[in-house]
Amino acid sequence: MSATLDSRQMLAFATLARRGSFTMAAKDLFLTQSAVSHTIKTFEREMGVRLFDRVGKKVHLTQAGEQLLPPVERILREMQDARTALEELQNWGQGRLRVGASTTACHHILPTVLREFKQSFPSCVIKIESGDHPRQLELLRSNQVDIALTLESESNAADLVFRPLFEDELRFLVSPMHPWAAKRKAPREDIAAETLVLYNKSSYTFRLVDEYFREEGVSMQNVIELGSMEAIKELVKIGMGAGVLAPWIAREELAKGALVSIPLGKRKLKRRWGVSFLKGRKLPLAEETFAGLCEAVTQDFGRVSELGA
Structure with a gap:
């Protein structure tokens, strides 16, 4: 050897x-x-x-x-951490930040966070890797990103640190012309026959919704699966079905009355968002700053669950 x-x-x-x-x-x-x-x-x-x-x-x-x-993975991480530390020591505000985030987070969270981040680290090279929850965990574990905006799940626990940011609630979002909008509720007996517009089947969110309705004894018979939250909102606005989204993703549409928020049922379906990174890593200043900005930007996101209800 x-x-x-x-x-x-x-x-x-x-x-x-x-x-x-x-x-x-x-x-x-x-x-x-x-x-x-x-x-x-x-x-x-x-x-x-x-x-x-x-x-x-x-x-x-x-x-x-x-x-x-x-x-071997531990050695490679330590080598990368050492390189990053030297870059920061030699060049204040320079170096790189590799961020993982879902397309939803890229659209609704990252623009504000990165605008603020650039004011403190104007020369920092930023790389964004988009992808669903499982992809973000893979990117973290393979050292392709330094920090990621993720949902909390059982698969985060073993080798990752999860810092909570906010908790949201998944609800039905429907057009104001939808029969449920006037009732301000979704009759349990009507859900199975309704067309549900959901985020793609490979996502962690789809799994949560599927498990929720299984536990409630409700069959999802008619499902339209899309890979974009923005596309889901557009279909719902023209009456193509009932979307299942967190209200903060549609806060503008809800505020204008273009969509109506309705609970899934008596039992709430909640998720926790946070920033994740590999356990054992000491975050350098740039990553700590990024995590802090994420917390500041999203502090009101969990309070809009009833918006448009």
Whole structure:
């Protein structure tokens, strides 16, 4: 075994372990597949053990690979933290900030936060990675983002820190002409027959809504699935069905009377938003500032649940 570990080999190993595919790992590393394959073979030879089993186009960690992955990921994180700390020491306000956020957060939260952030760190290079909740956790764990705006879930617990920002409530949003709007409630017996306009099925929010109605004994028979909260609002405004959204996402439409907010039922369906980052990391000043600005910008978001009701 080699006396020292090569950082490029460790990065290739960690990337391939996460991706499970030479093709995807090569894409992430901006290398050819043959270069990644050569690097992994060299790493395995130097380590003296086989780290991957090749099954068709997929690769899986061996027992030795599973044992090696956690310390390799820790070393790579510490190397990145050291590089970031040196950049901040040498250049006040410079360096980078890599943020993960859902498209909803990108639209309703990040513009104000980043405008304020740029006043304190005008030379900081900012990179935004958008994606749903599962994607944000993947980006954090693979060290592709430093901090992410996420929902709280059981999958946050093990290796991530979650700092709460605000709590919201998912409610029906309907057109003022919808029969439920006049009643200011959704009759339980009518929900199954209603067209529900929901965020995409791969999202954590869809899962929460699905579990909620299952527990209530209500079947979601007619569902329109969209990948944009803005598109959901537009369909609902023209009477295509009842959307399930948090009111802060439609605060302007609710204030103008273009949409009406109605509870899902007697039991509320609530979520917690926060900023997440890898456990064990000490956030540098730029990231602490970003987290603080997120808290300041969203402090009223949880208070608009009854808006338009």
